[in-house]
Amino acid sequence: MVCGVALGQVATNLYAAMITIAANIVQNLDTVITDQLGVRTYAELALVLLVITLAVNVVARVMVRRVSGTALADRERAVTS
Amino acid sequence: MLALILVVLIVKAWPAILINGWGFFTDSVWHTGAQYGSSVHSHGITYLGGQKYGALPQIIGTLETSAIALIIAVPVSVGAALIVVERLPRRIAAVVGIFLELLAGIPSVVIGLWGVLTFGPFIATYIAPVLNKIPIPFFQGDPGHGQGLLVSGLVLAVMVIPIVASTARDLIRQVPILPREGAVALGMFRRRGRATGHPALGWLRPGRGRGARPGPGARRDHRGWPWSAASPSARWPPTCTRR
Numbered sequence: 001m002v003c004g005v006a007l008g009q010v011a012t013n014l015y016a017a018m019i020t021i022a023a024n025i026v027q028n029l030d031t032v033i034t035d036q037l038g039v040r041t042y043a044e045l046a047l048v049l050l051v052i053t054l055a056v057n058v059v060a061r062v063m064v065r066r067v068s069g070t071a072l073a074d075r076e077r078a079v080t081s
Numbered sequence: 082m083l084a085l086i087l088v089v090l091i092v093k094a095w096p097a098i099l100i101n102g103w104g105f106f107t108d109s110v111w112h113t114g115a116q117y118g119s120s121v122h123s124h125g126i127t128y129l130g131g132q133k134y135g136a137l138p139q140i141i142g143t144l145e146t147s148a149i150a151l152i153i154a155v156p157v158s159v160g161a162a163l164i165v166v167e168r169l170p171r172r173i174a175a176v177v178g179i180f181l182e183l184l185a186g187i188p189s190v191v192i193g194l195w196g197v198l199t200f201g202p203f204i205a206t207y208i209a210p211v212l213n214k215i216p217i218p219f220f221q222g223d224p225g226h227g228q229g230l231l232v233s234g235l236v237l238a239v240m241v242i243p244i245v246a247s248t249a250r251d252l253i254r255q256v257p258i259l260p261r262e263g264a265v266a267l268g269m270f271r272r273r274g275r276a277t278g279h280p281a282l283g284w285l286r287p288g289r290g291r292g293a294r295p296g297p298g299a300r301r302d303h304r305g306w307p308w309s310a311a312s313p314s315a316r317w318p319p320t321c322t323r324r
């Protein structure tokens with residue numbers, strides 16, 4: 001609802017209505033529940049969303065681990081020296 | 082569990098992956114087919130003729146809103162974490178920390194509803210007219226009732242700020258006290274925030290050695306360059322003979 005749910009529309013400015021994968025699933029899944037290809041397409045959409053989420057989370061986790069590892073190693077070095 | 086979800090989704094989506102093909106990622110048309118048209122049987126499923134599913138606008142929308150959320154949430158969260166760790170008295174910091182964690186527990190539906198009913202109209206009424214003055218086409222447009230890309234990104238930012246802030250707070254707490262004291266000694270005055278932000282963020286930055294710039298009163302080496310003992314790349318404890 002927040003994004004405006006404009007199917008098939010890419011936002012051309014900051015205020016334009018658009019759609020996200022999550023918004024489409026929430027808004028329209030019930031209309032295709034009896035449609036075999038529709039349901040499977042929404043499963044494909046969920047798969048894409050899951051892959052995007054996993055990719056972003058893996059990148060974030062790697063960043064936090066690198067930063068955290070650096071800080072801890074330096075802290076130990078500072079204490080021992 | 083994650084693998085199970087992934088396998089179930091792939092199995093469930095496999096016929097659609099074969100039927101939609103690469104067009105799913107490159108097309109913008111989302112058509113659920115002709116209700117009274119003839120049915121088609123293919124790849125083990127029966128579906129209405131004329132169905133076409135292209136998810137490009139949705140994928141772009143998801144990435145756009147996520148980018149806006151991160152652009153706004155990361156500086157705000159790191160700033161909030163710095164204030165909580167470095168600036169606030171311990172008791173107030175503990176209370177703010179509790180509220181940060183409580184904020185993370187608010188259901189996303191509640192934040193979304195707040196976004197639609199309160200935050201969106203507020204942005205459309207007060208913030209959008211200001212942003213409209215920026216002479217970049219992407220910032221100009223009719224905000225309507227506040228339902229659009231900007232508000233989606235902002236609402237998403239509100240959802241992730243507590244998580245990013247608590248992670249940043251835990252990381253900043255790992256910074257030893259020595260670099261901070263060294264920064265103060267070298268002229269990064271605590272009052273101006275340099276002694277807190279620069280060493281802490283510099284220590285946490287993976288690319289080390291670019292951590293901090295000394296203040297105007299900083300000691301300079303024989304070449305006249307200010308060297309930074311607050312930087313994690315500096316030898317610790319600092320000595321005046323270091324080059």
